[in-house]
Amino acid sequence: MNTALAIVGLVVLLVIAVVVLVLLDSVRRPIVEIDGYASDILTAGVGIATNLDGVEHLLRTRELGGAVPGLAVRYLKKAGLA
Numbered sequence: 001m002n003t004a005l006a007i008v009g010l011v012v013l014l015v016i017a018v019v020v021l022v023l024l025d026s027v028r029r030p031i032v033e034i035d036g037y038a039s040d041i042l043t044a045g046v047g048i049a050t051n052l053d054g055v056e057h058l059l060r061t062r063e064l065g066g067a068v069p070g071l072a073v074r075y076l077k078k079a080g081l082a
Helices: 002-051 055-078
Strands: none
Touching: none
16 A cells, blocks of 8 residues: 555646746746847947947047038139139
């Protein structure tokens, strides 16, 4: 009788272990997917930050670009073309 109870207990334990493993796998798959998305987001963020490295030079570029028309007119006047 004790042997039968031990076998039944082992079978129940095995069933519970299988159920727990199935549940853990159903949690693990979305976690792996979320980790992949997080990695993609990090890669995109680093790419954006890399593209913004030269932003501090934009103000100077705008100032220089804004000066070009006036300089061009003065050059043309000096050259006698305007």
